[in-house]
Amino acid sequence: MSVKEILHQVELLNNIEQKQVAAFLVHLRHKKENDYFNKISSRINRKENAAWMSIDDFENGKSV
DSSP, X not given: OOHHHHHHHHHHSOHHHHHHHHHHHHXXXXXXXXXXXXXXXXXXXXXXXXXXXXXXXXXXTOOO
């Protein structure tokens, strides 16, 4: 399957499925970064509420 075909298929997905594809692509990019593990571990270990968001906020595209 060509990149052009993949892009066309992604256009046909609904909004939630497109967000899942976008998240997957970000995941692929990040897993190749050397400091990704340390960066994400630091974020996960934060205890203050301001560092976290609800599932609804995440799904609606809000950022911390």
